[in-house]
Amino acid sequence: MKNPTLVDVAKQAGVSLSTAARVLRNSDYSVDPALQEKVNVAAKAVGYIPNLVARRLRGGKQGxxxxxxxxxxxxxxxxxxxxxxxxxxxxxxxxxxxxxxxxxxxxxxxxxxxxxxxxxxxxxxxxxxxxxxxxxxxxxxxxxxxxxxxxxxxxxxxxxxxxxxxxxDNAAIGITKAKFIVEKGHTKIGILLGPARNDMTKERMQAMTSYLSGYMVDYAIANIESTPEAGAHGAAEMLARNPDFSALICGSDAIAFGAISYLRGEGIDIPGRISVMGLGNTRLATLCTPQLTTVEMNxxxxxxxxxxxxxxxxxxxxxxxxxxxxxxxxxxxxxxxxxxx
Missing domain, CATH: 3.40.50.2300 (Response regulator)
Structure with missing residues (x-):
């Protein structure tokens, strides 16, 4: 059975093909309201559905x-x-x-x-x-x-x-985070970033670490997946490698969420012993305990x-x-x- 066409609608409504087309294609051309109603009723009766791809090919937008x-x-x-x-x-x-x-x-x-x-x-x-x-x-x-x-x-x-x-602006984000770290007096930090093969991550990291280096801040970097599970593993490895760091800077709220869960599970006071910062200001930021300092990305x-x-x-x-x-x-x-x- 073939799909109903505009011809079928026009025949069912008792109107011209051009009138049916103007109504069903939302033409700017004025059509009498009574005729519009007849066409719309007829379209439902025959099961007509506009071909959006065909409309696009004729130069219109599909929506x-x-x-x-x-x-x-x-x-x-x-x-x-x-x-x-x-x-x-x-x-x-x-x-x-x-x-x-x-x-x-x-x-x-x-x-x-x-x-x-x-x-x-x-x-x-x-x-x-x-x-x-x-x-x-x-x-x-x-x-x-x-x-x-x-x-x-x-x-x-x-x-x-x-x-x-x-x-x-990813470089500006890196500097925003770095300035806050320096302002809060942290000189030994861990950085858990997203995947290494990512230009945004690279741009943020370069801006942040360049700024931190000017203030004699020591940092260790690990690239991990941007998930809570990876954040937990990353925090564990960072703690084993650098047990004296005072802040953990994360490349996403998801990473930070996992890191906080792990650290609290180990009985580590946040932020008393280790401060944590995320990125994104997602819902996870307010689901953390304590709630997460982060960057609003809009x-x-x-x-x-x-x-x-x-x-x-x-x-x-x-x-x-x-x-x-x-x-x-x-x-x-x-x-x-x-x-x-």
Whole structure:
């Protein structure tokens, strides 16, 4: 049985094909309200569903965007997905397809190609920070293909590919954390960062350690996965290697959450013996005991800004400027001033 067409709707409603098309394609051309009602009733009666892909191929927008997130179980990505899907519905009457790349860079590329097949209006890359080097060429080629097809591609992190980026200043974040460490008088610290093959992590680390070196702060660095489980293991190893450090600086709230759980399980006072700082200001920051000092990254604002950009631009009018999203230090109970400082 073939799918119902506009011809079937027009015949059922007793109107011209052009009138049926204007109603069902939301044309700006004025149609009498009584005729609109007849067409809408007829469309339901015959089971007509608009072909959004065909509409896109005719030069229109589908009202569908793709969002590729890194890990659905990570509070950081959950915040982004919540903000994008909510704003898509409330501000733009847009449908968001959320793809979970499961921390796999090859799966990110696979989902981009699948979204290309669906001819979505735009894509927000909100994952992919786990390995930004190994598959960079394949990613760049896929994004160029998407752009040629008329899809607007944006990112919530720098990817060294020409596209609008909506992200905080990563070097500035590193300096914000470093200044706070120095201000609180810590001179021996451990640093638990996310994956090493990540340009954002590298940029933050370089800015932070460069600043700390100017104040004679000793630090030990470990690159781990950005999960609570890895944070717990990382804290244990850092404590074994450097038992006299007074602060643990983490590359995400998830890492910090796991580190705090481990340290408290070992009977270590936080922040009396070891202070802990996270990154992201996710829900995990307030679920910690004590609550976590962290950096507000405004993930929700970044996701909404990228969606607004897609909704307000056409593929031919896109520039690569994007927006620098502000960050701020959120001081809670997990970080202490050292005595005598």
């Amino acid at each position: 569908v965007v793709g969002l590729v997130i890194g890990d659905m179980l990570d509070a950081h990505y959950a915040m982004i997905a919540e903000s994008v899907t909510k704003r898509a519905e409330t501000a733009h009457s847009t449908f968001a397809i959320v793809c979970n790349m499961q921390r796999d860079p090859m799966l990110e590329i696979k989902y981009l190609r699948k979204l290309l097949e669906y001819r979505v209006d735009g894509i927000i890359l909100a994952g992919g920070g786990f390995d930004q080097w190994t598959h960079h060429k394949a990613l760049a080629e896929t994004i160029e293909e998407l752009k040629r097809s008329g899809t607007i591609v944006t990112s919530l992190m720098p990817r060294n590919i020409e596209m609008p980026v909506f992200s905080a 993930f929700d604002r970044a996701g909404s800004a990228a969606l607004d950009f897609i909704a307000s631009h056409s593929a031919s009018s896109v520039d690569a400027s994007g927006e620098v999203i502000p960050h701020s230090l959120v001081i809670r109970e997990s970080f202490a001033q050292l005595n005598g400082s």
